[in-house]
Amino acid sequence: MTLSQGSAPFNVLFIDSYDSFSYNVVRLVEQQSHKGGYGEVRVTTIHNDTFAHVSELKKFLPHFDCLVLGPGPGSPVNGVEDVGLLASLFQDDCLSQIPILGICLGFQAMCLSQGAQVNELRTIKHGQVYDMELANESKLFKGYPFRFKSTRYHSLHVEPSLGLIPLVHTTDENGELLMAAQVVDKPWFGVQYHPESCCSELGGLLISNFLHLAQEHNEHSGRFDYKKSIYDVNIYDELDKTIDKTPIYENRVDLPTKHISITEYNVCKSPLLTLCICDSVEDRKFVMASSSQDLHRGRWSIICFPNENSDVLTHYATLNRTTAYKWRDQNVSWKDVNYALENNSRHPCVFSQDKDQFWQTLGQFTSSRLINARPDLPFIGGLVGTLGYEMGDVVPSVQSHHPDAKLVYIENSIVIDHFSGKMYTISLSKEFPAHITQIIDQLPLSDPQLQWPSELPPMKFDIDVSSDESYQSAFDACQDYMHRGDSYEICLTRQTQVTPHGPLTPWRIFQTLVSRNPAPFASFFEFQDLVDLPQDRTLCLLSTSPERFLKWDHDTCELRPIKGTVKKSDEMNLQMATEILKTPKEFGENLMILDLIRNDLYELLPDVHVEEFMSVEEYQTVYQMVSVVQAHNLSKSIYSGLDVLKHSLPPGSMTGAPKKITVQLLHELEERKRRGVYSGVTGYLSMNNRADWSVNIRCLYSYNGGLRWMCGAGGAITVLSQGESELAELNTKLDSALQCFTRSE
Template sequence: MSTAAHTETSGAHTDTSGSTSPTRILFIDSYDSFSYNVVRLIEQQGTATHPVEVTVVHNDTFADVDALAPYLPLFTGIVVGPGPGNPENGAADIGVIAALFRDARLATVPILGICLGFQAMCHAQGAAVAELAVIKHGQVYDITVDAAQRDADIFRDYPATFKSTRYHSLHVVEPAVPAVVPLAHTADENGALLMAARIAGRPWYGVQYHPESCCSELGALLLQNFLRIAGGKRATLPSGSGIPARLRALQRTIDLTPIAAEEEKPADPADPAETDNRVPCITTFEAPTDPALTFRLCDALPGDKFVLASAAVSAHRGEWSVVAVPSARSVVYTHYAALRRTSVHRWRDPAVPVAAVAAALRAAEPLESSALTVRHEDRDAFWHTLGAVMRARECSARPDIPFVGGLVGILGYEMGQGVRPSEESGGDGLPRPDAKLVYVEECIVINHAAGKLYAIGHEFPERLTWAIVSVLGKVRRERRDCGESGASATAPGVAGGNGAWPTTLPSHISYDITLPDKDAYARAFAQCQRYMHRGDSYEMCLTTQTSVRPSAALAPWRIFQTLVARNPAPFASYLHFNDLVDNAHDNVPSFVSTSPERFLQWGADACELRPIKGTVRKGPAMTPALAAEILRSPKEFGENLMILDLIRNDLHELLPDVSVDEFMSVEEYASVYQLVSVVTARGLMASPYSGADVLRHSLPAGSMTGAPKRITVQLLQDEIEASLNSGVIGDESGTRGMYSGVTGYWSANGNGDWSVNIRCMYSYDGGREWRLGAGGAITVLSSLEGELDEMYAKLESALQVFQGAGQA
């Protein structure tokens, strides 16, 4: 989208001594998921000599305007951001904002209200706020500036019409009160709607649309104009060194302490890590580009292994596969959020039985022994534990290889911010883990695009090298026998050794499958619609659970083989946490997935997210062109745009340089077409934050929650999904477990790559019961039939392995 140039710089105050002070803006955040897109856009209007500084507070930071008033002289102006809630409900919905525009002390303070802020401003002057007949979330419309208002005040240098994104269920009814002066309008099925206004006699302005959205035009110009207005109305700033401390005292209370900045924790007795930053041993092999090579190597490697592999290679996704092989040196870090405990021990240490772990987790005091450590810490502290682990092992080895050893594992949905942890217990007295990661030193890493294979270990990885040489030799013989000169003789997604991986499970095993109840889903869908229509949410990712109970024991690896053979995807995952020597499969977390969605990838200076929103089932009548037409409909466009703006916000809270590098591309997968965007944040090296900080801060994944994230997560967990899924899994907590979390690695050389846990199945008891999650984003444009079809299409991609080849 275009942005008009504006040569006048934003205002900055020059005091009588000639020095320049920054323009300071107070931003009032209503726990919205787009707030930091606005904050960064404000800051970007400053220059090196005329900076703009923004202080962010929540709408409940101050109990009332009396508490806010002493801080007002510190600021040039106030921006009241968007968010959920209705001004008609007063402080219960919007906190201090309800009284802000009614207080005479702010009569000369420049204020800009955006969406909710605009509604609150007009409502305080007597205008009514009502629900739209046809709600607009993530839709781009023409905004027309009233002719009499062009080239003046907030719309200076604007054209007659420009495009901007709308996210609102409510609107300001065109007021008859003279205090509200209309500035801009739009037109849709609801008729003519007020999109901007000012308050007569006061430097207060507001817009209903979202100028910060990546599909909005002229958002920067709007803020330049506001800063110019604010600069001319500046109050006298107090002098003295107390200003910075007073400003810091107002900041949001969320923990944004960088993981790397935490003080060193004491080493765990169970941790055999070297502290000399030893560079791993790396052996390179030429290899075929066929992704089936990964799975052939897995078959040749006996014992435990973790697989993060591509079964479908394409540009910018699925180029790499990782097979991580735990050993007696590997250390397991398991976090139980409800217990506020973390256990640490070596992989299958004979001195650490299940009973010892269960007892230590419930003990009143922490435990530190030569074999087992149990820390008493919450989720935030667990992240800093991981940071200490990685600092002790960080190295600069081969940054071009994404993984050279490091943490591999899974972070469940309940590790995300604002999500209440599950208290569900499993066998042997152990609770369900919320995070489980293993530091692995030996691994095989394959670059499918370049045809390179790397054997990596703390020392020369003899057992890996033997398997690699054996498999590569067999591939060469197959090529020679088949007269091929290119790819492996096997087809993608299958493995050699005994021939192709089977596309069906053993026929003598039956499966008791409990599917989501359609009536319960319909009730949950209606609840979502009610919350969105009243302005609590723009989009809600409603998810279901399915239970599958095999009639006989079946190894998770066997299920993974069939899932990959039937549904190849860029992010195939197999994690079987057989880390306790006497577990007897009573409490073994297992996870298998053929996910199409990368959540977050990072390197030394940049990180990338690839959100997927919008899904069309493949079929005989579904062509790529038709799928693209459907996926770019207003409904699907709005779904993707909302999550895209949400992700930009999550990144912007930590890093200023965020860009959308790919906008709503249609990608083809084995069973569906999907709408994908790419968002990149740069500047990690100049920032106190790392890729792991971005990971921690961005969870849960926006594509699995909706927006605004905070309130949407709470509504889904506490009021919607608890009843929807309790009949299937017997858990009324509304928790999702491994589903909707992320799986991946954090490498010792500073890289990371994590995929979203979708198209997956997981078990907490070694496979006696499998759970499958599936869902989709509900918007006001969704239909119950369409969402049910999409949910079952996604469920089918994993459920098909239990239903027999070719069955729906």
């Protein structure tokens, strides 16, 4: 017998408590479809606040074969405020015959409803893998060995009670702890650990066993026959719409073919070539250069030349306004545009838009220009620029007149492959600019000479760093939040302001920054996009980021989170750094973000895999631990890479987990200050449907053309963190960007 009989699939209602691992659970359930004789398993997801009370959900319940209650932040003891619908879910007798599986928070809420106590652990466990041991025989754990490993993310635990049948235990400093149970005389089960984590064993088997239990129960109780008699697909469609997952634009595989102008050169493989060309070409330019080489994260360099055909799209999230005009259009005045923004008045280049509408604008702009051309090249022209931290859907608004997104459409570019020794001049218009071609023809492409200074001119700099005391206070608050169960990991940051005493161009600072801190994602953006734009209103970004955020092509998305940092020194080598970065604290940091990244991809795409698990990589000034997660078959999805970008912002490595509540906590911890460009992303969306975005870390940015520079740094706080060591790590990251303002010894 299969789980699906007749025309009705096996229907699971998943209640999401805004956790950053929820879609890992959803996909784990869906993956049981058509396995071992299974039919289709269909999961419908709602949030725990979609309905205020179980009475509102009651009419839908006969249409579902079972419920899965997901993990999440907070405590069920706090009731509706923390767990929403779960607070009343078990009060109605109609649920007594509905099979339920609770995970972590869902398990705690179920047990609390049966009279069990939910208490805080003495020693918290977040992102830690432990041995689980079976306590009693149960069909839920059919096929399991006596001992297996699973990942724990919990600050609270359930005390065993008479109404619960213990199924699994674990033992640690807290003593013996209940890790799974069944409610006596009810088809209600739960696990405290996270079966969906990539480090949990046999998670799929647990879900498979539960679905079989649910099917058997429903057949014997008559629920299955009744569901078939009332089956109505519109019910599921109605609930599906409670969470908006409409694609930004219709993803197309059959893109039109268009001729583009490309000239190929044989060149040296040195990353110095990119910088040498930049020095030689005086035209305004944007640079995304690999100043350190690696096959996966430092292969390509791109130089972009905006021109009169370049559209400039800028969004101001707190103003709910978007501007759109051509690069340095003689007919568009900054004074007029700025007046319209500040006074909410009319202007032909200024539009009222919220963030969602701006994403729609990007989608319309992009989808109308995508073409089938040179899939071997990462960039042939398209949108380049930066998306700030506040572009994330879950980030609270902070009043500001600074731009949160700025993207420029590029027709003409130079693309360099540092591994094959090939360089391409590319134009989406008729031909690449002749004067730049002439300059290139005169350069020593096989042996570039670059004399970039590693120090800035002698000058005083005021460096304003927030106090260690304020950081320690915020650190202590993080610990309180995590011990209460509000978050597993919090990426606490602070920003430093640097004011030069004298004229110093952004390009001159970029030269020194790259010389002293080469990185795979070095970027230079100076947005002088209007003719009369004052220098003190110009957005500039100088980045030497080591971290890729999101890369995609027509079929694959890749995220590459970095968590865990060790400073390089004469006493520290790769082997020693690896030993440090594989300790439980650093392992837990990386695992939490790795599971979060999987969730961000799984929200839209079903085929997700961990391709690289916690590798330690060497950079100019630090060692860092990196994982790689990929989603495949994008071409078969209704979603595009732009959808994944929107849904994944801000980067999980810069927030912590669960993302939604942690971002809200950070808003208070960081004194309601904007992160702005810092913690956002920079990169490109090429018109051959390729894209690559890096995280804005190890960067300097300015909203006033370099009169003042801002530099952010942060680190993930977990329950295993120590204030002094976290502050030291933060300063290590800060130094890698600020070192250009200090004299070498």
